[in-house]
Amino acid sequence: MEKRSIAISLPSTGEEEWNAVREPFMTGWLTQGPKVAAFEKAFAERHQVKHALATTSCTTGLHLILAAMGIGPGDEVLVPAFTWVATANVVLYCGATPVFVDVDPITNNIDPRDVARRITSKTKASIIVHLFGLCADMDALRAVLPAGLPIIEDAACGAGASYKGIPVGGLGDAAAFSFHPRKSITTGEGGMVTTQDAELAATMDKLRNHGAEISEEQRHKGPRPYLLPEFNLLGFNYRMTDLQGAVGLVQLGKLDRFIAERQQWAEYYRDRLADVAWLRMPIFPENGNHAWQAFVVYVDLDKAPMPRNDIMERLQAQGIATRPGTHAVHMLGYYSERFNIKPEDYPGALNCNDNTMAIPLHNRMSAEDYEYVVDALRSIA
Template identity: 60%
Template sequence: MEKRIIPISLPHTGEEEWLATKESIMSGWLTAGPKVREFEQIFAKRHGVKHAMAVTSATTALHLALVALGVKEGDEVIVPAFTWISTANVVLYCGANVVFVDVDRTTFNLDVNDLKSKITPKTKAIIPVHLFGLCADMDAIKKVAGNIPLVEDGACAAGAGYKGNAAGSLGTLGCFSFHPRKSVTTGEGGMVTTNDDALAEHISNLRNHGASISEEQRHHGAKPYILPDFNMLGYNYRMTDLQASVGIVQLKKLDSFIDERETWAKFYDEQLKEINWLRTPLVGTDYKHGWQSYVVYIDESKSPISRNEIMEKLQQMGVSTRPGTHAPHMLHYYAEKYNIKPDDFPGARDCNNYSMSIPLFNKMTEEDYHYVVHCLKSIK
């Protein structure tokens, strides 16, 4: 079989997105304006929530969510020990302390059995992560959390679902990413969702320097000499109409993107099941996977070579791979700050060391998928 070069991911963008951007450029409205508002409305409707607020990234979305909940110095926020570092960083931005909880090796998501022991009177919020597009077990988490606010880190989970409800509608607040490795992209960008009117208003103001009115409101209808009042410390976390114009086009393709990815995820499931050292993703019947990534788990007790050696071999054959993500407690900053050892969170440690993301994106061809399978099966 002829060698191919297959990246880990490529955004599915083209002429429609280019024309949408051109429309915004020609309109003269480049900052947060009517396209942002339209993008928010479409996103909110798709995810079954009253409010969606576009921001600059999932990181700023998470930060705003915690600020709006009043997280401050001395508080604690619970974060899975296997997630992108932003999930933990935003807690420190608020002056609070990160409390890590272990993860389930089979789902890569928060281990509910480890959650109860981590809750204290200082726990201000819990951030369940819907990793790789698979929602966390939110009912089980809610049962343990009680009245503690849940902030969904849905960075990977646009379009995903749990028990018939969309990601972003399952907790107090939801946060999403539109980075190019996500199912839909705006280049960089994020979204905060909620059904709470007061939180929505607070976040909408916070993202715009703390202003009492939006840029669009200020330029349309307000008296020319009136500037907004500022009654809180805010941030400049606004999405632009340029980004939103791309997001509108992308979001209309979201369900077809996920359907296509799910078809090829099932192909991988079937083709790779005979490899006894590789575990394919497990998806329960109550879950609608968003398939941001297809992440397998390598059993090194059965594999002919280590996970890292497998990744190097695949790279030599032209197939890009990545670890699923990292375990923040094993990264130098957090290990030193909290004096944590890798073995303190064995599930996250193993996911860090043995997970492997293989190519799954909407620009892949049938031949690409067959080639990835061929390369994996050739490892002896």
């Protein structure tokens, strides 16, 4: 088969998104305004939550949630050890301490058995990551977490996923989503926070706009637009632009189709690679819907013909992009040095760090692309 060039991920955008940004340009309303408000409303309805607030990224969304909850110095927040570094970074932004929890190498998600061992009197919240679009085991986690301890969903990969009929975004006290181009839907950069809690939503709404008591849109459309609002909180500038909101509305309308396509090709990978002894497929949940932000396999080093990185290099030479699933945050230089953590302190995360491999799965791949990836993997012996 002729050599192809297959990206690990590509955003699926086109004429509709291009046309969507015309209105903000024509009206002159470029910063947070009516398009963002419409995107928030539609996102809240799709994920069955009462409140959705757009932000500049999932990272700022997570920070916004922690700040609104009053997390600060002296507090501890539980964080899975295998996740993108931002999940831990936001805890430090608040002056609090991230307490790493090991993960289950079968699911890549936080291990409820290890959660119980990490809770102390200083634990004020837990961040639960739905990694790669697979929901964490919320029932098992609630069984070990103290009653009333806030649960924050890092749903960066989770738009459209669900657990036992409940969409991601409403499984905890608050959630943050990402619209980075590697996610199922994108606004370039951008994020969204969701919650059922009206008071928490009101606080986050103020904090994302410098602490202003009313938004710019409310002020401009109000009876006295010439007066500046009151500022009673120390806030941030975490507002999404209306250009992004316009794109987000179009993308959100395609979310379910995107996920259905990814589900179809995830099943194709599973079936065609089932007899490759050195590859373990990701979990296909029976109690919910996977968002398939990424298709992440596990390379069994006891059976593999070569180390994972060599496999990735070989695939790269054939034009197939791959990535490690993500990284074990406790092994990154800053965290290992600051908190004096050894790689083996979190064996599940270490295992995932060294052996997971994301292969291409996105909505701009053709059937021939998928066949090419399968054939390349099957040829490695």
